[in-house]
Amino acid sequence: MIHEVIVVEGRDDESAVKRAVEAETIATHGFGIRQSTFALIEKAYQNTGIIIFTDPDHAGETIRKRLSERFPNAKHAYLSKEEAKKDGDIGIENASVENIREALKKVRCTSKKAEPIFFVQDLFEYGLAGAEDAASRRDFIGRKLGIGYGNTKVFLSRLNHYGITREEFEEAWTSSIHQIPFEK
Known part of the structure; x- marks a missing residue:
C-alpha cells in the first residue's frame, strides 16, 4: 500500500492507478482545479503527503507545475509518453499496470x-x-x-x-x- 495520496488528472487515471496499486487518489479534473479539490489536496499534503502523477503531455506538465508551486514538498512520479500512449491518446489511464507500478517505485522528492x-x-x-x-x-x-x-x-x-x-x-x-x- 502506498501511504501518500496520488494526485492525477481524471477519473480514468484514478481507475488505472487503483488497478495497479492500493492507494488513495484525488483527481484534479484538468486545469480548472476547484477550491474544494485544492482543499482536499492540501489536507492530504499536510497529513500523509502527496504524489503528483500527471499525464506526460503539455497539459499534464502544466498541472504538475501548478501543483508543485502550491505544494513544494510533494513527491513526483513520471511515465514516458511511450508508456502512456494508446491509439494516439496520451494519459496515465493508457499505461499498463506494470508501468504504473514501476513509475510509483521511482517516486522523487524535490x-x-x-x-x-x-x-x-x-x-x-x-x-x-x-x-x-x-x-x-x-x-x-x-x-x-x-x-x-x-x-x-x-x-x-x-x-x-x-x-x-x-x-x-x-x-x-x-x-x-x-x-x-x-x-x-
Missing part, C-alpha cells in the same frame, strides 16, 4: 540543495544536449532515473532538484549505454 551537482556541460558531455539524438537520450535516461522527459533546461533542473546523485546518474548511464535509442 530537494532544496544550495549547490547544483549537474551542469549544462554535463548534458553536452553525455549527448543529452546539443546532439541530434539528445531528446531521445534524455527520454531514455529520464525513464531510468524516474524523472521523466524534459527539454534540456527542465531535465537539468530535475537532475538537480530531485536528489539524483552523480553515482546514481553514472549507474543509469552505464547500465543503459547500449540500450539508448539513437535517432537516424
Whole structure:
C-alpha cells in the first residue's frame, strides 16, 4: 500500500492507478482545479503527503507545475509518453499496470540543495544536449532515473532538484549505454 495520496488528472487515471496499486487518489479534473479539490489536496499534503502523477503531455506538465508551486514538498512520479500512449491518446489511464507500478517505485522528492551537482556541460558531455539524438537520450535516461522527459533546461533542473546523485546518474548511464535509442 502506498501511504501518500496520488494526485492525477481524471477519473480514468484514478481507475488505472487503483488497478495497479492500493492507494488513495484525488483527481484534479484538468486545469480548472476547484477550491474544494485544492482543499482536499492540501489536507492530504499536510497529513500523509502527496504524489503528483500527471499525464506526460503539455497539459499534464502544466498541472504538475501548478501543483508543485502550491505544494513544494510533494513527491513526483513520471511515465514516458511511450508508456502512456494508446491509439494516439496520451494519459496515465493508457499505461499498463506494470508501468504504473514501476513509475510509483521511482517516486522523487524535490530537494532544496544550495549547490547544483549537474551542469549544462554535463548534458553536452553525455549527448543529452546539443546532439541530434539528445531528446531521445534524455527520454531514455529520464525513464531510468524516474524523472521523466524534459527539454534540456527542465531535465537539468530535475537532475538537480530531485536528489539524483552523480553515482546514481553514472549507474543509469552505464547500465543503459547500449540500450539508448539513437535517432537516424
